[in-house]
Amino acid sequence: MQIAMILCEGFPMLDHALTAALVRSVNRAAGDGALALSTTTVTAAPVTSREGIAVTPDDGADWTQADLLLVAGGREAARYLPMRLRDALRLGAQRGATLGGLGHGAHVLSALGYLDGHRAVLPPAPEPAGPFTHEDADFVHDGARLTCRGGLATGAALLDWLAGHTTPALAQAAARGLHARGLLVMPDGGASDAAATMPSDPAIGRMKAIMGAHISTPLSLTEIARRVGLSPKQLRTRCQRLEGASPARVYVALRLERARLLVERTARPVAEIASAAGFDSASSFTRSFREHFDVSPRDLRMGAGPCDAQPAA
Numbered sequence: 184m185q186i187a188m189i190l191c192e193g194f195p196m197l198d199h200a201l202t203a204a205l206v207r208s209v210n211r212a213a214g215d216g217a218l219a220l221s222t223t224t225v226t227a228a229p230v231t232s233r234e235g236i237a238v239t240p241d242d243g244a245d246w247t248q249a250d251l252l253l254v255a256g257g258r259e260a261a262r263y264l265p266m267r268l269r270d271a272l273r274l275g276a277q278r279g280a281t282l283g284g285l286g287h288g289a290h291v292l293s294a295l296g297y298l299d300g301h302r303a304v305l306p307p308a309p310e311p312a313g314p315f316t317h318e319d320a321d322f323v324h325d326g327a328r329l330t331c332r333g334g335l336a337t338g339a340a341l342l343d344w345l346a347g348h349t350t351p352a353l354a355q356a357a358a359r360g361l362h363a364r365g366l367l368v369m370p371d372g373g374a375s376d377a378a379a380t381m382p383s384d385p386a387i388g389r390m391k392a393i394m395g396a397h398i399s400t401p402l403s404l405t406e407i408a409r410r411v412g413l414s415p416k417q418l419r420t421r422c423q424r425l426e427g428a429s430p431a432r433v434y435v436a437l438r439l440e441r442a443r444l445l446v447e448r449t450a451r452p453v454a455e456i457a458s459a460a461g462f463d464s465a466s467s468f469t470r471s472f473r474e475h476f477d478v479s480p481r482d483l484r485m486g487a488g489p490c491d492a493q494p495a496a
Contacts, residue, residue, distance in 0.1 A: 185218070185251075186202065186218065186221075187249035188202055188221070189224065189225060190222065190230050191224070191225050192259065193233050193257015193260070194255040194286075195255065195285075195333055196232045196236055197334060197335075197337070198285045198288075199255065201361075202253065204364065205338060205341045205342070207360075208356075209345070209353065209396065212393075212396075213353055213396035214393065214410060217353075217396030223240040225256075227267065233257055246271050249280055251280065251283055252271060252280055252283065253283040253288070254268075254288035254291045255285040256286075258287055260290060261287070261290040264294060268291070276327070281327045282297050282328055282329070284298075284305075284330045285337055286334075287306055289330040289331070290305060298328060298330070303323055303325065304320050304321070304330050304332060305330060321340070322337075349395035350440070352395055355388065355392075386411050387421060394433070395437060398461055401434065407434075438460045438461050439460065439472060441459070441460050442460035442468065445459060453481065468480075
């Protein structure tokens, strides 16, 4: 998976630092390369942060396949909307990527109409707001849109996106990593809801984190066991005891949950969603989806199936 961060003049360094910290935390939990971060700018030239630090875009930064496009900028971010930025957001929206705005970066999405009809949170601005529902919250994740007040709320917003696009287990592992480094504020000074729901067996938590980071290109169970530090038999025994299912069934369920989100939140063809969820063919994907949710992907999208799309009993 990939996050592409698009920086505008005056962006807060904290937004960039927290995003980079999240990526490192995910890769510590699930292995290097599980989540990549590319940093670019609206002009492909260096930009200066609010703190006066010049940031140069990554060499060869590619945002065309990013799963999350994050815009961060200062108060004037929405006053300069070059075609490079417009094209990136347009192509991302067409692919079903999540478009995100951190702080004043959300005004960029609003100015281009990407928040129309969505719930969102934006900082105060002199320009009139667009036709969206303003929420009094630190962040709002509404379908394929993610808006955030910025600052320390950035970590919580990104974790919410991560949980919805991989697995809660991977988000929980990343949350613990951020919290340990003082980058995530937990309620009442204790464990977050995410951390509190971690599996009682750390090996199973790591197993699910690794699975969540490899949805489109599934790993073999032997490789997952190796990364967890157990034999395949040990992993199977512990998973069956804690989850009531084999690692293989848990993996398929996680992939189908990811597919369900894509069916509900994007207009991508079923064949594309099947590939994104790690299935070899649309027919095998549709069969597995129907068995798991008791409704086909097409019927769920049309509203003909169970509205909550819970797994079939």
